Amino acid sequence: MKLLIDVGNTRIKYAFDNKGQLSEVKYLEKDDLHYLLTQEVLCQIKKVIIAAVGQSIMVEQLVSLFNDVKVPVQMLKSQPSFNGLVNSYAEPEKLGVDRWLAMLGAKHSFTNKHLLVIDAGTATTVDFINAEGVHQGGWILPGLQLMRNALYGKTEKVKGDEQAIQSLMFANNTTLAVNQGVHAATIGGIKQAINLATGFAAEQGGELVIVLTGGDAQQIQSLLSVKSRLINALIFIGMQQYC
Numbered sequence: 347m348k349l350l351i352d353v354g355n356t357r358i359k360y361a362f363d364n365k366g367q368l369s370e371v372k373y374l375e376k377d378d379l380h381y382l383l384t385q386e387v388l389c390q391i392k393k394v395i396i397a398a399v400g401q402s403i404m405v406e407q408l409v410s411l412f413n414d415v416k417v418p419v420q421m422l423k424s425q426p427s428f429n430g431l432v433n434s435y436a437e438p439e440k441l442g443v444d445r446w447l448a449m450l451g452a453k454h455s456f457t458n459k460h461l462l463v464i465d466a467g468t469a470t471t472v473d474f475i476n477a478e479g480v481h482q483g484g485w486i487l488p489g490l491q492l493m494r495n496a497l498y499g500k501t502e503k504v505k506g507d508e509q510a511i512q513s514l515m516f517a518n519n520t521t522l523a524v525n526q527g528v529h530a531a532t533i534g535g536i537k538q539a540i541n542l543a544t545g546f547a548a549e550q551g552g553e554l555v556i557v558l559t560g561g562d563a564q565q566i567q568s569l570l571s572v573k574s575r576l577i578n579a580l581i582f583i584g585m586q587q588y589c
C-alpha cells in the first residue's frame with residue numbers, strides 16, 4: 347500500500363493506493379499523523395509519495411517522520427514529459443507539481459480529448475492540454491478566498507463572510523458585493539479560458555472536456571453554464587501514475 351500526500355498552500359490531502367485502488371481523499375488533521383504512524387498502518391505502507399507546492403515546514407516534518415520509521419519517501423516534480431503528457435514550460439520543474447498531476451489525472455480519465463483543467467484551491471489554476479497531450483499553457487489566478495482576503499486586508503470598509511453563491515447578479519450589500527464579485531471574476535476568467543480552448547478544439551478537431559478539482563470546484567461548477575466534470579481525486583489519479 348502506498349500513501350499519497352498532496353500538500354497545497356491551504357490544506358494537506360492524502361489517500362492510499364492499494365494495488366491500483368484509490369481510497370477516498372482525506373484532509374490531514376493533526377491526529378491523522380498519529381494514526382498514520384501507528385504500527386498497524388505503518389507496516390502496510392511500503393512507500394510515501396508527496397507532491398508539495400507549499401507549507402515547506404510541514405513537508406520537512408513529514409519527510410523526517412517517515413525517514414525515522416524507514417518508510418521510503420518520493421517527492422514528485424513536474425517533468426518535461428510523462429505518460430504522453432508534454433509540459434509547455436521552458437523550465438518544466440517550475441510548473442506547479444499539483445497542476446502537472448491534475449493534468450495527468452485528467453488525461454488518464456479522458457483519453458484523446460482536448461482538456462481544460464481547472465484547480466480551484468488557494469490559487470485557481472487553468473491549464474489547457476490538446477488531444478495529443480501537449481500542454482498549451484495556463485493561468486494562475488488568486489483563488490476565491492484569496493481574493494476576498496485581499497479586499498478585507500487592503501480596505502477599511504469592505505468586510506464580510508464567505509458565502510456560497512447561487513447567482514452572479516449585481517449585489518446591494520457589501521458581503522454579497524464581495525462574494526458575487528469574486529465569483530464573477532473567477533467565472534469570467536474561466537469563460538475566457540473556455541472560449542480560447544473551444545477555439546483550439548475547433549481548429550484541431552475533437553471534443554473539449556472541462557475538468558474541475560479543488561476546494562472550490564463545486565461552487566464554481568454550480569455557476570458555470572456549460573457542462574463540466576468534477577473529480578475531487580484528480581491530483582491523486584495523477585499521483586497513481588508514479589506508484
Ligand SMILES: Nc1ncnc2c1ncn2[C@@H]1O[C@H](COP(=O)(O)OP(=O)(O)O)[C@@H](O)[C@H]1O
Nearest residue numbers: 354355356357466467468469489491560561562
Ligand atoms: N473546509 C475548508 N477549509 C479550507 N478551505 C476550504 C474549505 N472548504 C472550502 N474551502 C475553499 O477551498 C480552498 C482550498 O482548496 P484546496 O484545494 O484544499 O487548496 P490547496 O490545494 O491550495 O491547499 C480555500 O481557499 C477555500 O476557498
Ligand SMILES: CC(C)(COP(=O)(O)O)[C@@H](O)C(=O)NCCC(=O)O
Nearest residue numbers: 354355399440441442467468469486
Ligand atoms: C499555482 C500554485 C500556487 C497553486 O497552488 P495551490 O492553489 O494548489 O496551493 C502552485 O501550483 C504553484 O506554486 N505553482 C508554481 C508556479 C507555476 O505553476 O508556474
Ligand SMILES: [K+]
Nearest residue numbers: 465467468560
Ligand atoms: K490547487
